[in-house]
Amino acid sequence: MNNQIKVAIVGYGNLGRGVELSILKNPDISLVAVFSRRDPKSVTTINTPVFSLDNILDYKDKVDVLILCGGSKDDLPIQGPLFAEHFNIVDSYDNHAKIPEYFENVDKSCQKNKKIGMISVGWDPGMFSINRLYGEALLPDGDTYTFWGKGLSQGHSDAIRRVNGVKAGVQYTIPSNDAITKVRSGVRPTLSTKDKHTRECFVVLNDDADAKKVENEIKTMPNYFEPYDTTVNFISQEEFDKNHNTMPHGGFVIRSGKSSDSVNQVIEYALKLDSNPEFTASVLVAYARATHKMALKGEFGAKTVFDVAPILLSSKSPIQLVKELL
Amino acid sequence: MNNQIKVAIVGYGNLGRGVELSILKNPDISLVAVFSRRDPKSVTTINTPVFSLDNILDYKDKVDVLILCGGSKDDLPIQGPLFAEHFNIVDSYDNHAKIPEYFENVDKSCQKNKKIGMISVGWDPGMFSINRLYGEALLPDGDTYTFWGKGLSQGHSDAIRRVNGVKAGVQYTIPSNDAITKVRSGVRPTLSTKDKHTRECFVVLNDDADAKKVENEIKTMPNYFEPYDTTVNFISQEEFDKNHNTMPHGGFVIRSGKSSDSVNQVIEYALKLDSNPEFTASVLVAYARATHKMALKGEFGAKTVFDVAPILLSSKSPIQLVKELL
Numbered sequence: 001m002n003n004q005i006k007v008a009i010v011g012y013g014n015l016g017r018g019v020e021l022s023i024l025k026n027p028d029i030s031l032v033a034v035f036s037r038r039d040p041k042s043v044t045t046i047n048t049p050v051f052s053l054d055n056i057l058d059y060k061d062k063v064d065v066l067i068l069c070g071g072s073k074d075d076l077p078i079q080g081p082l083f084a085e086h087f088n089i090v091d092s093y094d095n096h097a098k099i100p101e102y103f104e105n106v107d108k109s110c111q112k113n114k115k116i117g118m119i120s121v122g123w124d125p126g127m128f129s130i131n132r133l134y135g136e137a138l139l140p141d142g143d144t145y146t147f148w149g150k151g152l153s154q155g156h157s158d159a160i161r162r163v164n165g166v167k168a169g170v171q172y173t174i175p176s177n178d179a180i181t182k183v184r185s186g187v188r189p190t191l192s193t194k195d196k197h198t199r200e201c202f203v204v205l206n207d208d209a210d211a212k213k214v215e216n217e218i219k220t221m222p223n224y225f226e227p228y229d230t231t232v233n234f235i236s237q238e239e240f241d242k243n244h245n246t247m248p249h250g251g252f253v254i255r256s257g258k259s260s261d262s263v264n265q266v267i268e269y270a271l272k273l274d275s276n277p278e279f280t281a282s283v284l285v286a287y288a289r290a291t292h293k294m295a296l297k298g299e300f301g302a303k304t305v306f307d308v309a310p311i312l313l314s315s316k317s318p319i320q321l322v323k324e325l326l
Numbered sequence: 327m328n329n330q331i332k333v334a335i336v337g338y339g340n341l342g343r344g345v346e347l348s349i350l351k352n353p354d355i356s357l358v359a360v361f362s363r364r365d366p367k368s369v370t371t372i373n374t375p376v377f378s379l380d381n382i383l384d385y386k387d388k389v390d391v392l393i394l395c396g397g398s399k400d401d402l403p404i405q406g407p408l409f410a411e412h413f414n415i416v417d418s419y420d421n422h423a424k425i426p427e428y429f430e431n432v433d434k435s436c437q438k439n440k441k442i443g444m445i446s447v448g449w450d451p452g453m454f455s456i457n458r459l460y461g462e463a464l465l466p467d468g469d470t471y472t473f474w475g476k477g478l479s480q481g482h483s484d485a486i487r488r489v490n491g492v493k494a495g496v497q498y499t500i501p502s503n504d505a506i507t508k509v510r511s512g513v514r515p516t517l518s519t520k521d522k523h524t525r526e527c528f529v530v531l532n533d534d535a536d537a538k539k540v541e542n543e544i545k546t547m548p549n550y551f552e553p554y555d556t557t558v559n560f561i562s563q564e565e566f567d568k569n570h571n572t573m574p575h576g577g578f579v580i581r582s583g584k585s586s587d588s589v590n591q592v593i594e595y596a597l598k599l600d601s602n603p604e605f606t607a608s609v610l611v612a613y614a615r616a617t618h619k620m621a622l623k624g625e626f627g628a629k630t631v632f633d634v635a636p637i638l639l640s641s642k643s644p645i646q647l648v649k650e651l652l
Contacts (some may be wrong), residue, residue, distance in 0.1 A: 313464065
């Protein structure tokens with residue numbers, strides 16, 4: 001198909017591979033290239049050609065949308081502003097505190113050649129953000145609750161693995177059922193992140209490690225674990241390899257509000273994801289479609305999921321959507 | 327505030343009253359008038375002046391958005407096209423099968439004076455439609471399930487009340503827990519509307535009525551009750567007045583799909599509403615805000631919730647939304 005949307009990926013880790021998988025499910029989109037900092041010969045994709053990131057500018061007229069699949073800590077702060085000068089980009093920048101600054105930087109680059117920089121796409125930020133906005137707009141007299149999990153937290157798993165004596169480890173964030181039940185009931189409790197979640201760790205020890213000491217060091221680690229109800233389970237490498245090799249995640253955004261003095265209304269959005277990176281990738285791909293449509297209409301600058309009308313995400317025609325989904 | 331959005335209501339029943347209540351919660355919007363077919367003196371609002379519908383055109387330059395609160399069967403098919411010629415309108419037209427035809431008719435009127443006709447706003451059609459679209463766009467390899475209830479169905483309650491011997495009656499649509507559990511698990515069963523719901527009726531009999539006959543007539547009523555698992559409970563007028571005087575509703579939109587061959591992802595949107603008309607009204611008011619913003623940008627024609635970027639629904643500034651909700 002000649003009218004397919006031409007997408008390329010920068011960075012081929014779990015997220016990049018997820019984008020490649022997602023595009024296989026979207027026949028109106030074609031993946032024309034993967035760009036990597038690694039030696040292209042060392043990168044094995046499903047069926048997409050790999051090129052060196054050094055040559056990416058040679059492709060600026062052959063790519064409609066570039067999906068950045070690097071990390072928010074080191075990659076995106078550089079790559080977002082760099083590539084938004086020459087490409088329409090979509091990324092999953094998720095450092096909440098620094099999003100306004102990142103937005104500014106990407107926007108400045110976008111203005112140079114009228115490109116679109118669609119930032120912070122995924123599920124949180126992303127679909128959860130949209131639902132926080134919808135909830136507040138529909139029920140202005142209310143409270144919004146975001147719960148995460150059950151899911152594997154990359155940052156907390158990394159923190160465990162830095163503890164002396166730990167050979168392998170993962171951490172699952174678990175939302176509190178009590179808190180969710182209370183919020184769903186229409187009560188509007190005051191809940192800290194700690195009240196809403198517990199943390200469960202699965203750790204493989206080095207042969208000479210002191211289990212008590214490792215457990216204590218994890219549980220008292222400030223910010224990461226210290227204020228939380230944390231459980232540490234020691235398991236064998238075999239069990240670890242068998243049961244903790246996937247990246248499930250999910251969560252809930254609940255808006256509880258009153259439409260009049262004694263009338264409660266509760267809106268809930270929930271995700272149950274077998275693979276966090278594959279779902280994030282699926283969202284990136286749908287927003288790549290929207291970005292292309294917005295670019296065709298002459299829009300440019302930094303954008304977020306808030307700026308995207310639902311209709312732009314679909315491959316179906318407006319009339320088909322009204323008939324089938326409205 | 328002089329920069330408030332000026333809204334007026336056509337029709338003051340449960341929905342119109344809900345819009346008045348919702349606007350009290352939205353300080354950036356002011357309700358300038360209620361228009362009614364009834365004698366204005368006979369209509370008691372909370373604190374909004376009432377005018378005869380006959381004089382509505384006198385107000386066409388004093389109203390930013392007109393919210394039509396009439397019924398989809400008899401009122402909106404006439405009022406939508408009639409008023410969209412002179413006002414930006416928002417309505418909750420919900421006759422799914424006839425939406426494409428209604429869209430066309432409203433669109434034609436909108437073109438005459440470049441007005442916006444925002445049709446079929448509410449929760450189904452409305453928020454549920456948006457979630458059906460999001461679900462399909464994010465997980466193209468999947469199935470969407472819409473469940474309604476637990477909630478009072480006006481149409482089925484009306485049908486019960488037409489049965490000989492029935493003094494008063496209501497019908498609640500109840501979603502099947504088994505079906506919801508199955509869908510949430512990531513299995514993708516084939517389910518008819520009948521498989522997904524049961525119907526529960528509460529009936530007050532006339533003194534001389536034959537309960538067995540009434541029950542049988544309800545349960546065998548084609549389309550309304552016949553294919554469904556229906557329960558009929560006979561109660562006293564006192565119990566009816568005490569326990570069945572509110573209009574709760576709600577439901578679920580669940581998208582279950584695969585991002586790759588063995589990876590399930592489940593998205594769920596759920597509403598639990600103490601008052602169906604008040605929630606629908608809250609949605610109408612948020613979309614009135616969006617309609618006003620779109621009109622200021624020069625947009626016109628018939629629109630649906632699919633055309634509205636989330637950002638347009640909020641009274642907050644773009645930068646505030648990025649900081650607080652993204």
